[in-house]
Amino acid sequence: MNSHAEALRLINDLLDDFSNPGFVWQVVALCVCLGAALLFSRWWRSGHQETRGRLRDAGARLVFPFTGMLLAGLAIVTLKQAMPVNLLRLVMPLLGSMALVRGVVFVLRQAFPHAQWLTTWERVIATLVWCWLALHITDLLPFVIDALEDISFTVGQQRLNLWVILRGIVTVFLTVIVALWGAGIIENRLMRVSSLDNNLRIVGVRVAKAVLTVLAILVSLSLAGIDMTALSVFTGALGVGLGFGLQKIANNYVSGFIILLERSIRIGNIVQVGNDSGVVTQITTRYTVLQHPGGSEFIVPNETLISSTVQNQTYTDKRLRLATTVGVAYDCDLPEAMRLMAECARAQPRVMTEPAPRVSILQFADSAINLELGFWIEDPENGKGNVVSDINLAIWQRFRDNGISIPFPQREVRLLNPSGA
DSSP, X not given: OHHHHHHHHHHHHHHHHTTSTTHHHHHHHHHHHHHHHHHHHHHHHXXXXXXXXXXXXXXXXXXXXXXXXXXXXXXXXXHTTTSOOHHHHHHHHHHHHHHHHHHHHHHHHHHOTTOHHHHHSHHHHHHHHHHHHHHHHTTOHHHHHHHHHHSEEEETTEEEEHHHHHHHHHHHHHHHHHHHHHHHHHHHHHHTOTTSOHHHHHHHHHHHHHHHHHHHHXXXXXXXXXXGGGGXXXXXXXXXXXXXXXXXXXXXXXXXXXXXHHTSSOTTOEEEETTEEEEEEEEOSSEEEEEOTTSOEEEEEHHHHHHSOOEETTSSOOOEEEEEEEEEOTTSOHHHHHHHHHHHHHTSTTBOSSSOOXXXXXXXXXXXXXXXXXXXXXXXXXXXXXHHHHHHHHHHHHHHHTTOOOOOXXXXXXXXXXXXX
């Protein structure tokens, strides 16, 4: 009560100063202090453009209000003997509240470095909080609260007003911020546990964020004085929506948690789902991203990965067997051709030496003997077609140098009655 009375007395004194000719000099002194603080803050920022880190960011936010407070304090000490300085005294706590708000926002930026929404809404949040503190300091806050409480309406069986709604929004915002901060701490701890599988760590982080966020919203609404039973109708409607309109989305989210928990598909696996294939680059709670060697990316719903057959070429072993088929003439040296094909595969750096490349007779076809060259690679994420192409080119060159022909289909036509009789 003493602080409110003092603030009210300060405002009354300030109103009395309007009739005093010295009030103009108070305004001039205030403009000089704020202008000098603004120039100093700009000079400080320009002189620390090359500096990066938390010190530069903190200084860029706090140098103006702190400099303004210092200059206003010096003006009060200098001018109080010559004229009233109530305006300067009122500005001091306002600048202090500005420094406090900017400091809190800076701490939030450090706690949530990847929160894009905080960067976007930083000025809005800082302005609203500063205005709130200004109303509190000037003792105008009770009048604003009374005006907000006069605007009321009924929702179900509960009567609400703008003050309750505004208080609920602020409470929800603060509690969710605390919940996300706690989830960030849990995420940092889980990501450092190297003995825990990466998928399990991701599941733990997402479950922690979801649980803490829901608890924060429920607790904040209760603290704001909103009866939770008034949300029963909304909860029932949400359940019906999830059961019908949001069924596919809910299935995708559940399927995403199943994939992460079962670890049947992991980041880095090479999978094929229908006609889509590629390397798994991202697994979210709703979809999985497959990157094709050609650069295309496929966004596959998690429900598809659960309900259909998935070919995971690197599920338990990254090694992958590839094969190429070549036809040789019947009159060639067959063992020599098989030896040359195996040497072409062994000469490729991506082909594994164990298991060794092996050539087998696949089929005695009409025009050629089909030979299959099978070999293994251990880096399928780098592509399969390029290594097969290199081996095919090497086989063609070795066959040409050693006189081994690759026949093409031929047809022999006989005329049974050449004279036409």
